[in-house]
Amino acid sequence: SIMISVRNLSKLYKDFIALNRLNFDVKRGEKIVILGPSGSGKSTLIRCFNRIEPHSSGSLTINGQIINDHTSLPRLRGMVGMVFQNYNLFPHLSVLDNCTLAPRLVRRTSRHDAEDMARRFLTQVNILEQANKYPIQLSGGQQQRVAIARALCMRPDVMLFDEPTAALDPEAISGVVSIINDLAAQGITTLCVTHEMGFARHIADRIIFMDQGCILEITPPDTFFTNP
Ligand code: ADP
Ligand code: ADP
Numbered sequence: 001s002i003m004i005s006v007r008n009l010s011k012l013y014k015d016f017i018a019l020n021r022l023n024f025d026v027k028r029g030e031k032i033v034i035l036g037p038s039g040s041g042k043s044t045l046i047r048c049f050n051r052i053e054p055h056s057s058g059s060l061t062i063n064g065q066i067i068n069d070h071t072s073l074p075r076l077r078g079m080v081g082m083v084f085q086n087y088n089l090f091p092h093l094s095v096l097d098n099c100t101l102a103p104r105l106v107r108r109t110s111r112h113d114a115e116d117m118a119r120r121f122l123t124q125v126n127i128l129e130q131a132n133k134y135p136i137q138l139s140g141g142q143q144q145r146v147a148i149a150r151a152l153c154m155r156p157d158v159m160l161f162d163e164p165t166a167a168l169d170p171e172a173i174s175g176v177v178s179i180i181n182d183l184a185a186q187g188i189t190t191l192c193v194t195h196e197m198g199f200a201r202h203i204a205d206r207i208i209f210m211d212q213g214c215i216l217e218i219t220p221p222d223t224f225f226t227n228p
Contacts, residue, residue, distance in 0.1 A: 003028045003157060003189040004049070008058035011044050011213075018044045020213040021058065028157075029187045031180060033200040033221075036210035042193040045210070046160045049191070050080040063157050074106045081151025082160040085167075087143045089135040089150070095122065096131040099150045106154070114153070121149040125179055141172030148179060159183055161192040165199050177203055201225055 004026040011019035018041050026032055034042045047053040048060060051073060060067045063079060089098050099118035103109040109117070122128040125145040135143055144164065151159060161180075165173045173196075180190050180203050194200055200207055200221060207224045209217040217224070 001028045002026070003030070003063055005061040006058070007060075009048065009055050009060055010057045011041070011048060011053060012056045017213050019048070019055070022215055024208065024215065024218055026189055026191070028189055029184050030189055031184050031203050031205045032189075032191045032208060033204035033206075034191060034193045034208045034210060035195075035197075035200055036216075040210040041213040042210055043162060046082070046162065046191055046193055049158065049160055050077050050082055052082075078102070078106060078154040079156055080158045080160065081154060081156035083144065083147045083151060083162070083164060085162045087135070087140075087147040089143055089146060091135050094132050094134055095127070095138075095146050098135070098146060099153045102150070103153050117153050118149065121152040122146070124152070124182065125149050126175070139172075140167040141169070141175065144168070144172075144176065145179070148176075152183075156188065158189045158191070161190065161194075163193055163195070165194060165196050173199060197225070 002025050006022050006024050009019055009022040010017065034045060036042055044053055048055045049062065051067060051071065067076065090101065093101065096115060096118055099122065100111065100114035103114045103117065104111065119128060122131055125148050127142055127145040127149065130138055130142060138146065164176050168176065183190055204221045206218055207221055208215055
């Protein structure tokens with residue numbers, strides 16, 4: 001089934017065309033990697049999915065809902081989780097409280113239920129033992145896992161990752177590969193912006209290759225990496 005549908009999607013910053021009439025669909029549980037040179041529009045594209053950047057024209061449909069000016073942002077951002085490059089954890093909150101804040105505020109989940117759910121997802125990403133620590137006490141890879149658990153607590157259909165391997169050592173990279181494979185097995189759709197070809201080859205069902213705001217190619221990784 002189709003989770004994301006992109007039709008003639010364009011994004012302008014003033015008169016600069018950052019995304020130029022993109023068209024593609026993504027299936028439920030699919031793992032998409034977005035590759036392309038710096039400045040090609042990769043971050044802009046994933047930021048349109050949670051409306052950190054509103055698109056300028058064309059249409060974007062996620063899980064059957066048209067995303068536009070009338071879309072409720074708290075609802076959209078629950079449906080589309082994002083793991084930022086610098087993780088964006090709340091520094092003054094413990095790991096557990098980072099995970100329970102949005103469900104309690106946005107979904108009115110009780111503290112008890114929110115903490116149960118947080119422990120469940122912190123366990124899934126193998127970081128439960130740090131639940132009472134603060135972000136500054138954790139390594140980059142640990143903070144990233146907290147950011148993933150925090151997003152999962154909103155039960156998203158789609159997860160966005162901006163350069164998830166940029167600050168990680170090889171062991172942590174294989175950790176994030178297995179987490180993303182786990183998410184796919186649960187039917188969560190993932191889109192990942194990266195520069196790492198090895199990572200892309202390992203996790204992608206399909207690779208979107210962008211240049212100057214356009215999609216040059218959408219293809220499974222074996223085809224992509226064997227092209228001359
Ligand atoms: P990538 O993620 O592929 O490096 P970006 O999506 O960050 O590319 O940027 C695409 C283009 O849009 C770049 O030329 C960048 O300078 C420009 N751009 C990105 N954000 C803004 C902004 N807020 N205002 C103006 N131009 C922007
Ligand atoms: P990334 O490539 O990961 O998006 P950048 O360093 O290009 O990171 O962008 C960081 C921030 O600066 C983003 O919020 C982006 O929207 C903004 N930005 C990028 N390029 C421009 C630009 N040409 N003019 C204004 N803002 C920009």
